Amino acid sequence: MQWETVIGLEIHTQLASKSKIFSGASIAYGAEPNSQACIVDLGFPGVLPVLNEAAVDMALMFGLAVDAEIGSRSVFARKNYFYPDLPKGYQISQFELPIVGRGSLTIDLEDGQQKVIGITRAHLEEDAGKSLHEDFHGMSGIDLNRAGTPLLEIVSEPDMRSIKEAVAYARKIHQLVVYLGICDGNMQEGSFRVDANLSMRPKGQQELGTRTELKNINSFRFLERAMNFERERQIDLLESGKTVVQETRLYDADRDETRSMRSKEEANDYRYFPDPDLLPVEITEQRLAQAGERMPELPDQKKARFVTDYQLSDTDATLLTQSRQQADYYEQVVATGADPKIAANWVTVELAGALNKAGLELTDSPVSAEHLGGLLKRIADNTISGKLAKQVFEAIWQGEGDADTVIEAKGLKQITDSGQIESIIDEIIVANPKQVAQFQAGKEKLLGFFVGQVMKQTQGKANPGQVNQILLKKLKG
Amino acid sequence: MSLDRSDVEKIAHLARLALDENQVEGYAAELSNILALVEQLEAADTDNIEPMAHPLHMAQRLREDQVTEPDRRNQNQAVAPLVENGLYLVPKVIE
Numbered sequence: 001m002q003w004e005t006v007i008g009l010e011i012h013t014q015l016a017s018k019s020k021i022f023s024g025a026s027i028a029y030g031a032e033p034n035s036q037a038c039i040v041d042l043g044f045p046g047v048l049p050v051l052n053e054a055a056v057d058m059a060l061m062f063g064l065a066v067d068a069e070i071g072s073r074s075v076f077a078r079k080n081y082f083y084p085d086l087p088k089g090y091q092i093s094q095f096e097l098p099i100v101g102r103g104s105l106t107i108d109l110e111d112g113q114q115k116v117i118g119i120t121r122a123h124l125e126e127d128a129g130k131s132l133h134e135d136f137h138g139m140s141g142i143d144l145n146r147a148g149t150p151l152l153e154i155v156s157e158p159d160m161r162s163i164k165e166a167v168a169y170a171r172k173i174h175q176l177v178v179y180l181g182i183c184d185g186n187m188q189e190g191s192f193r194v195d196a197n198l199s200m201r202p203k204g205q206q207e208l209g210t211r212t213e214l215k216n217i218n219s220f221r222f223l224e225r226a227m228n229f230e231r232e233r234q235i236d237l238l239e240s241g242k243t244v245v246q247e248t249r250l251y252d253a254d255r256d257e258t259r260s261m262r263s264k265e266e267a268n269d270y271r272y273f274p275d276p277d278l279l280p281v282e283i284t285e286q287r288l289a290q291a292g293e294r295m296p297e298l299p300d301q302k303k304a305r306f307v308t309d310y311q312l313s314d315t316d317a318t319l320l321t322q323s324r325q326q327a328d329y330y331e332q333v334v335a336t337g338a339d340p341k342i343a344a345n346w347v348t349v350e351l352a353g354a355l356n357k358a359g360l361e362l363t364d365s366p367v368s369a370e371h372l373g374g375l376l377k378r379i380a381d382n383t384i385s386g387k388l389a390k391q392v393f394e395a396i397w398q399g400e401g402d403a404d405t406v407i408e409a410k411g412l413k414q415i416t417d418s419g420q421i422e423s424i425i426d427e428i429i430v431a432n433p434k435q436v437a438q439f440q441a442g443k444e445k446l447l448g449f450f451v452g453q454v455m456k457q458t459q460g461k462a463n464p465g466q467v468n469q470i471l472l473k474k475l476k477g
Numbered sequence: 478m479s480l481d482r483s484d485v486e487k488i489a490h491l492a493r494l495a496l497d498e499n500q501v502e503g504y505a506a507e508l509s510n511i512l513a514l515v516e517q518l519e520a521a522d523t524d525n526i527e528p529m530a531h532p533l534h535m536a537q538r539l540r541e542d543q544v545t546e547p548d549r550r551n552q553n554q555a556v557a558p559l560v561e562n563g564l565y566l567v568p569k570v571i572e
Contacts, residue, residue, distance in 0.1 A: 017542045018542050024543060024546040038549065052540050096530075140568070279531050282537070
């Protein structure tokens, strides 16, 4: 039987505020346990939550970025369940009237097609604390620093029909929230967490199959692997006449498998009700307009502009706009007067390769945009050949100064004096009579040999165009 | 709508309330009476009424995004039954 995969994703993004969503405690990562858990986060009696305006504004920016319906009123609700890392016995979340309503996001598929993925809603909520199950004399340790950290949970429609589409959607959301500056996107630290709802159905069937929810996924690679495993598991069940049980399954990266949580608390009966401690939030026209003014240029807009303004290919524009830093870096290089296409090549190939090899982020690049621009200028005006440029790049990377300093210090300036090149070629022709005869007898491949000899004589500094031209003239003449 | 024993037991479990066997019937009757009251309310015509999320006709005040809470871990943990290495200790929870 032909099976169709149906996937919807729930993505928790930690918002990049300074303080918590309902209290003035810090959300900085990696602090001493419980040093950032104040009495509001701890659920002491008599405390009141007060909503952080930054969390509201960040949610609005996301809503605007995905063309979502944004209502004038939004309401917080209590989601009731008991767990030691949730001191109040409920999580403040949103149920009816989430801050961001229905929207959509367009993803690019491998075959060059595009697909619109529906976004059901995005709501604000507080994060829970962390439970540590190491040995505390048979007890569990609770760190509530994370409790109350603002989250925006982004829920998609079950619109994805393959694992590739689901990964593309997750990456696009990641790119978007990082561009917007509302999330640092750090998956290792849990700032961006993806839960996948996956089900299978016979191709052509309208009705959805029973889904499972996959949790505990902290990288895009694991997201893909977890979904692949789960897809195979469900197909095996269905093809052997068994049924899929609707449940939450945890992904185990070490074993590369998903496992049932086997939790009796699975009864998802959260008994939501509006939180009486929080009044409805009014989203005024003014607040929404201000959020709009804070929006940076979004990845798709930037990409389109790069294609038109810099005449770049779709591939180059996509690569360069992958992150805001890289796009900004590229534009700084172009601003020095560099040719946009050559600059694109250097940023995406030479620089990206060197950074990757050194395990560095672009923000830590030893070669600044100005330095790279200076180097490209010397290639453009024929001071150095493209081949030697890599050597110069290497030297700039090592901190030996800007392009001009390196070219001067290493004597890499290209030889463009045709008289000088001619006399070198004459010497080589005299020294290699056998090859000359072979070339003249029709073995034209030998041109490469002569070019190599010239480059050897000049340490690669001769202008290749001129060398070719003069060589041909002399050998054929 | 009325609640039977199993409904009451389920609600009590979700709220982590310990009920004596002999209390269950009584609660079933009392809770069913509350539901009957709600059913009466349902008879009211609410076609042109905006749903109410809060009895106060006010909007939520927002807070500026500033860190205002210092570290008061020692004071906060003074009331905790068990603490170790800055962590609150609780009976073991295993997933």
